Amino acid sequence: MSRPEVSMAERKRRLVSDELTESALQLLAVKGYDGVTIDEIVAAAGVSRRTFFRYFASKEDVVVQFLVDMGSDMRAELAERPVDESTSQALLHAVRIPLHACAVDSERALRVVRLILRTPALHARFLERQAHWRDGLTTQVGQRLGLAPETELYPGLAAGMALTAFDAVLRRWCDSDGAEDPAALLDEAFAVIAPALDGAAGR
Amino acid sequence: MSRPEVSMAERKRRLVSDELTESALQLLAVKGYDGVTIDEIVAAAGVSRRTFFRYFASKEDVVVQFLVDMGSDMRAELAERPVDESTSQALLHAVRIPLHACAVDSERALRVVRLILRTPALHARFLERQAHWRDGLTTQVGQRLGLAPETELYPGLAAGMALTAFDAVLRRWCDSDGAEDPAALLDEAFAVIAPALDGAAGR
DNA sequence: CACCGCGTGACACTCAGTGTCAATGCGCCT
DNA sequence: AGGCGCATTGACACTGAGTGTCACGCGGTG
Incomplete structure (x- = not known):
């Protein structure tokens, strides 16, 4: 009743998903990635092992x-x-998004990022996701400039450089335990790469 | 007899390792990553499953x-x-190394690279290795310029950009089935990023 | 009420990865 | 030659990730 704008089933799914994520992050942060089994996670979340894999493809x-x-x-x-807008400015704004998300809930974000960066299996997966980010940014840059990413190297390089900056900033932010300001670091990083993004060779 | 410059034990290890790698690559290229089990690989190589994991940490x-x-x-x-030498030139020469290795045995390299780039699990692992490459290049760049990589963003960014170029070239080379010239592509890519590597903001 | 569809739990199974131990083979020393 | 130590190997057992299958229960519907 009331207003099932989102079907109650949907809210239920969210609930389970969040419960699982929360339990997992809690345990992983304490005992480390290899120190926690799926069975522990699902026990903490109160669902079956099978259900875990209905929500997440892997640990x-x-x-x-x-x-x-x-x-x-x-x-x-x-x-x-x-x-x-210049390519560098546009990309800077784009890359600010994930960094801003970190700043909003820095407590939690720091825990997660630390876990990812110092767990090889997670780091590998993380970098693969970033590769997808890059692909998305690449086609978008290509569209902005009317360049075909299959023919021109520039769009892919631009997206890659932006994410290189993101990565460098993220690592620094994590290594400093959140002490350094991500936004300032990102500006600094983009000051370095901007000549390539907006330079004569680029466009 | 003759000249055991490298202990015979060492050569034996190489032999087993090569046998394993060869069998694995053969099978994986044909049946795909998930279509091959370790048992099949070791059967083809004529060793036990346990031995496989003495040579390789994972599939x-x-x-x-x-x-x-x-x-x-x-x-x-x-x-x-x-x-x-300019940073861009030095990094260009460094990044040529792995690309040159591809060119030497393009037949085989192409098969491996294809396998890696289109198998998520392998791609993830590949990117993680590249992260290690970047760390190595980072400290090296820092050393060249007398910059502390923990303080300055530039060394990490420079190394990252060089590998971004490498990655873009590798993908293009693979997508074109080895038709395009890696060396030429790399020069093209470095023409884009060089302004950032050697630019005023950099050093 | 009977029906239907979906999410869930229970169970069994495959496969990756690890620890342990006994057997084997090779170099070395006496 | 014979014995000793060291390293590699195979066999076996075990844990944990990930998947397929099926039967159950619950909410909505004619």
Whole structure:
């Protein structure tokens, strides 16, 4: 009753998913990635092992999955930037999205990022997601400039450089335990790469 | 007899390792990553399952392991470049190493790269190795310029950009089935990123 | 009330990866 | 030659990730 704008089934799914993610992150942060089994996670969340794999494709996914939305958000942001903006400025705004998400809930984000960066299996998965981000940004940059990414190297390089900056900033932010300001670091990083993004050779 | 410069035990290890790698690559290329089990690989190589894991830490490793040597080679090359050379030139020479290795045995390399790039699990592992390459190049760049990579963003960004170029070239080379010239593509890519590597903001 | 569809739990199974131990083979020393 | 130590191997057992299958229960519907 009331207003099932989202079917109650949908809310139920969210609930289970969140419960699982929460339990997992809690345990993983304490005992480390290899120190926790799926059985412990599902026991903490109060669901069956089988159900876990109905929500997440793998143990890694429960940590990394939220990244797919951030990838979409980034791409959407880039798509909305005015076309007369320089490539570096547009990409800077796009890359700010995930970094801003960290700043909003730095406590939690720091725990997750630390876990990812120092767990090889998670780091590998994380980088693969980033590759998808790059692909999305690449086609978007190509669209902005009217360049075919299959023919021209520039779109892929531009997207890659932007994410290189993101990565460098994220690592620094994590290593400093959140002490350094991500936004300032990102500006600094983009000051370095901007000459390549907006340079004569680029466009 | 003759000259056991390398202990016979060592040669034996190489033999087993090569046998395993060969069998694995053969099978994986044909049946796909998930279509092959370790048992099939070891049966083809004529060793026990346990032995496989004495040589490779995981199923992924048998495909990706050779990359560690390429990482060392790259870093060594960068270390040997004259210090008065521009950063972009030095990094270009370093990144040429792995690309050159592809060109030497393009037949085989193409098969492996294809397998890696279109198998998510392998791609993830591949990117993680590249992250190690980047770390090595980062400290090396820092050393060249007398910059502390923990303080300055530039070394990490420079190394990251160089590998972004490498990655873009590798993908293009693979997508074109080896038709395009890696060396030419790399020059093209470095023409884009060089302004950032050697630009005023950099050093 | 009977029906239907979906999410769930229970169970069994495959496969990756690890620890342990006994057997084997090779180099070395006496 | 014979014995000793060291390293590699195979066999076996075990844990944990991931998947297929099926029967149950619950909410909505004619």
